[in-house]
Amino acid sequence: MSDKQIINPDIVESPEGISGQGFFATSFEKAVGLARKNSLWPLPFATSCCGIEFMATMGSHYDLARFGSERLSFSPRQSDLLMVMGTVAKKMGPVLREVYIQMAEPKWVIAVGACASSGGIFDTYSVLQGIDRIIPVDVFVPGCPPRPEQIINGILKIQELVGNESLRRRNSKEYNEMMKHYQME
Ligand code: SF4
DSSP, X not given: OOHHHHHOTTOOOOOTTSSSSOOOOOOHHHHHHHHHHTSOOEEEEEOSHHHHHHHHHHSTTTOGGGGTOOOOOSSGGGOSEEEXXXXXXXXXXXXXXXXXXXXXXSOXXXXXXXXXXXXXXXXXXXXXXXXXXXXOOSEEEOSSSOOHHHHHHHHHXXXXXXXXXXXXXXXXXXXXXXXXXXXXX
Protein backbone atom coordinates (compact mmCIF):
# COMPACT_ATOMS: atom_id res chain seq x y z
CA MET A 1 0.00 0.00 0.00
CA SER A 2 1.37 3.43 -0.94
CA ASP A 3 1.80 6.35 1.53
CA LYS A 4 -1.02 8.19 -0.28
CA GLN A 5 -3.54 5.41 0.46
CA ILE A 6 -2.55 5.28 4.12
CA ILE A 7 -3.20 9.04 4.51
CA ASN A 8 -6.53 8.91 2.68
CA PRO A 9 -7.76 5.31 2.39
CA ASP A 10 -10.86 6.31 0.27
CA ILE A 11 -8.78 7.47 -2.66
CA VAL A 12 -7.66 4.61 -4.83
CA GLU A 13 -5.25 5.11 -7.66
CA SER A 14 -6.93 4.68 -11.04
CA PRO A 15 -5.58 1.97 -13.29
CA GLU A 16 -3.55 2.89 -16.34
CA GLY A 17 -5.66 3.94 -19.31
CA ILE A 18 -8.49 5.48 -17.27
CA SER A 19 -7.05 8.99 -17.29
CA GLY A 20 -4.66 10.81 -19.55
CA GLN A 21 -3.32 9.08 -22.60
CA GLY A 22 -3.89 5.38 -22.67
CA PHE A 23 -6.22 2.74 -24.01
CA PHE A 24 -9.15 0.63 -22.96
CA ALA A 25 -9.50 -3.02 -23.72
CA THR A 26 -13.01 -4.30 -24.34
CA SER A 27 -14.73 -7.12 -26.14
CA PHE A 28 -16.13 -6.99 -29.67
CA GLU A 29 -19.56 -7.79 -28.24
CA LYS A 30 -19.46 -4.75 -25.94
CA ALA A 31 -18.36 -2.43 -28.76
CA VAL A 32 -21.17 -3.67 -31.02
CA GLY A 33 -23.68 -3.37 -28.16
CA LEU A 34 -22.59 0.22 -27.51
CA ALA A 35 -23.02 1.17 -31.17
CA ARG A 36 -26.38 -0.57 -31.50
CA LYS A 37 -27.91 0.82 -28.34
CA ASN A 38 -27.07 4.41 -29.22
CA SER A 39 -28.37 4.31 -32.77
CA LEU A 40 -31.76 2.63 -32.54
CA TRP A 41 -34.06 3.48 -35.44
CA PRO A 42 -37.68 3.22 -34.28
CA LEU A 43 -40.61 2.29 -36.44
CA PRO A 44 -43.64 3.96 -34.82
CA PHE A 45 -46.68 1.76 -35.30
CA ALA A 46 -49.15 4.23 -33.82
CA THR A 47 -52.84 3.51 -34.06
CA SER A 48 -54.41 5.82 -31.48
CA CYS A 49 -53.95 8.12 -28.46
CA CYS A 50 -50.63 6.64 -27.24
CA GLY A 51 -49.21 7.74 -30.58
CA ILE A 52 -49.89 11.35 -29.60
CA GLU A 53 -47.76 10.88 -26.47
CA PHE A 54 -45.04 9.57 -28.72
CA MET A 55 -45.25 12.74 -30.82
CA ALA A 56 -44.63 14.71 -27.63
CA THR A 57 -41.70 12.41 -26.85
CA MET A 58 -40.18 13.28 -30.21
CA GLY A 59 -40.76 17.02 -29.73
CA SER A 60 -38.15 19.48 -28.58
CA HIS A 61 -39.15 19.35 -24.90
CA TYR A 62 -38.55 15.62 -24.38
CA ASP A 63 -36.36 15.21 -27.44
CA LEU A 64 -35.85 11.50 -28.03
CA ALA A 65 -32.95 12.46 -30.29
CA ARG A 66 -30.85 12.72 -27.12
CA PHE A 67 -30.87 8.93 -27.04
CA GLY A 68 -29.83 8.48 -30.66
CA SER A 69 -33.35 7.62 -31.80
CA GLU A 70 -34.30 10.70 -33.79
CA ARG A 71 -34.37 8.84 -37.09
CA LEU A 72 -37.85 7.38 -37.35
CA SER A 73 -38.40 4.87 -40.07
CA PHE A 74 -41.65 3.97 -41.71
CA SER A 75 -39.90 1.29 -43.66
CA PRO A 76 -39.54 -1.98 -41.71
CA ARG A 77 -36.31 -2.90 -43.45
CA GLN A 78 -34.59 0.25 -42.26
CA SER A 79 -35.56 0.08 -38.60
CA ASP A 80 -34.64 -2.06 -35.65
CA LEU A 81 -37.04 -0.98 -32.92
CA LEU A 82 -40.76 -1.55 -33.39
CA MET A 83 -42.79 0.70 -31.12
CA VAL A 84 -46.44 -0.29 -30.99
CA MET A 85 -48.58 2.50 -29.60
CA GLY A 86 -52.33 2.29 -29.38
CA THR A 87 -55.23 -0.08 -29.69
CA VAL A 88 -54.57 -2.91 -32.11
CA ALA A 89 -57.73 -4.35 -33.59
CA LYS A 90 -57.66 -8.07 -34.44
CA LYS A 91 -58.02 -7.09 -38.10
CA MET A 92 -54.80 -5.11 -37.77
CA GLY A 93 -52.94 -8.07 -36.21
CA PRO A 94 -51.74 -9.65 -39.50
CA VAL A 95 -50.48 -6.24 -40.67
CA LEU A 96 -48.47 -5.74 -37.48
CA ARG A 97 -47.09 -9.24 -37.75
CA GLU A 98 -46.06 -8.66 -41.36
CA VAL A 99 -44.28 -5.41 -40.40
CA TYR A 100 -42.38 -7.28 -37.68
CA ILE A 101 -41.41 -10.11 -40.03
CA GLN A 102 -40.12 -7.62 -42.61
CA MET A 103 -37.75 -6.00 -40.10
CA ALA A 104 -34.20 -7.26 -40.34
CA GLU A 105 -32.51 -8.94 -37.36
CA PRO A 106 -31.52 -7.88 -34.79
CA LYS A 107 -34.81 -6.21 -33.88
CA TRP A 108 -36.56 -5.26 -30.67
CA VAL A 109 -40.15 -4.43 -29.72
CA ILE A 110 -41.74 -2.08 -27.19
CA ALA A 111 -45.45 -2.27 -26.37
CA VAL A 112 -46.33 1.28 -25.38
CA GLY A 113 -49.38 1.73 -23.18
CA ALA A 114 -52.12 -0.47 -21.81
CA CYS A 115 -53.81 -1.14 -25.18
CA ALA A 116 -50.71 -2.48 -26.93
CA SER A 117 -49.68 -4.40 -23.80
CA SER A 118 -52.99 -5.98 -22.86
CA GLY A 119 -55.90 -4.55 -24.83
CA GLY A 120 -56.35 -1.90 -22.13
CA ILE A 121 -59.92 -0.94 -21.38
CA PHE A 122 -61.09 -2.53 -24.62
CA ASP A 123 -61.91 -6.02 -23.45
CA THR A 124 -64.00 -6.63 -26.54
CA TYR A 125 -64.33 -9.19 -29.32
CA SER A 126 -62.55 -6.96 -31.84
CA VAL A 127 -59.43 -5.86 -29.94
CA LEU A 128 -56.22 -7.84 -29.64
CA GLN A 129 -55.59 -8.44 -25.93
CA GLY A 130 -51.89 -7.66 -26.09
CA ILE A 131 -49.51 -7.68 -29.04
CA ASP A 132 -47.40 -10.41 -27.43
CA ARG A 133 -50.08 -12.79 -28.68
CA ILE A 134 -48.73 -12.34 -32.19
CA ILE A 135 -45.16 -10.99 -31.92
CA PRO A 136 -42.45 -11.22 -29.25
CA VAL A 137 -42.20 -8.13 -27.01
CA ASP A 138 -39.05 -7.00 -25.18
CA VAL A 139 -40.38 -4.15 -23.04
CA PHE A 140 -43.89 -3.21 -21.89
CA VAL A 141 -44.58 0.41 -20.95
CA PRO A 142 -47.60 0.74 -18.64
CA GLY A 143 -50.06 3.63 -18.62
CA CYS A 144 -53.14 4.95 -20.38
CA PRO A 145 -51.52 6.88 -21.87
CA PRO A 146 -47.97 6.62 -20.56
CA ARG A 147 -46.28 10.00 -20.15
CA PRO A 148 -43.32 10.80 -22.41
CA GLU A 149 -41.02 10.16 -19.44
CA GLN A 150 -42.35 6.59 -19.29
CA ILE A 151 -41.80 6.11 -23.00
CA ILE A 152 -38.24 7.38 -22.57
CA ASN A 153 -37.83 4.95 -19.69
CA GLY A 154 -38.95 2.16 -22.04
CA ILE A 155 -36.29 3.24 -24.53
CA LEU A 156 -33.67 3.22 -21.77
CA LYS A 157 -34.70 -0.32 -20.82
CA ILE A 158 -34.40 -1.38 -24.45
CA GLN A 159 -30.97 0.27 -24.63
CA GLU A 160 -29.93 -1.76 -21.59
CA LEU A 161 -31.09 -4.96 -23.30
CA VAL A 162 -29.46 -4.06 -26.61
CA GLY A 163 -26.16 -3.03 -25.02
CA ASN A 164 -25.89 -6.30 -23.10
CA GLU A 165 -27.26 -8.68 -25.71
CA SER A 166 -24.93 -11.46 -26.71
CA LEU A 167 -24.09 -11.57 -30.40
CA ARG A 168 -24.99 -15.25 -30.31
CA ARG A 169 -28.44 -14.78 -28.80
CA ARG A 170 -30.25 -14.77 -32.15
CA ASN A 171 -28.75 -18.16 -32.98
CA SER A 172 -29.52 -19.68 -29.61
CA LYS A 173 -31.85 -22.61 -29.06
CA GLU A 174 -34.09 -20.51 -26.79
CA TYR A 175 -34.46 -17.77 -29.40
CA ASN A 176 -35.26 -20.26 -32.14
CA GLU A 177 -37.82 -21.94 -29.92
CA MET A 178 -39.44 -18.60 -29.17
CA MET A 179 -39.66 -17.81 -32.89
CA LYS A 180 -41.12 -21.26 -33.51
CA HIS A 181 -43.72 -20.53 -30.85
CA TYR A 182 -44.72 -17.45 -32.87
CA GLN A 183 -44.60 -19.51 -36.06
CA MET A 184 -41.79 -17.41 -37.48
CA GLU A 185 -38.80 -19.42 -38.59
S1 SF4 B 1 -53.61 2.88 -23.58
FE1 SF4 B 1 -55.08 4.55 -23.28
S2 SF4 B 1 -54.12 6.30 -24.25
FE2 SF4 B 1 -53.08 4.48 -25.05
S3 SF4 B 1 -54.17 3.93 -26.91
FE3 SF4 B 1 -55.10 2.81 -25.25
S4 SF4 B 1 -56.85 4.08 -24.59
FE4 SF4 B 1 -55.45 5.38 -25.79
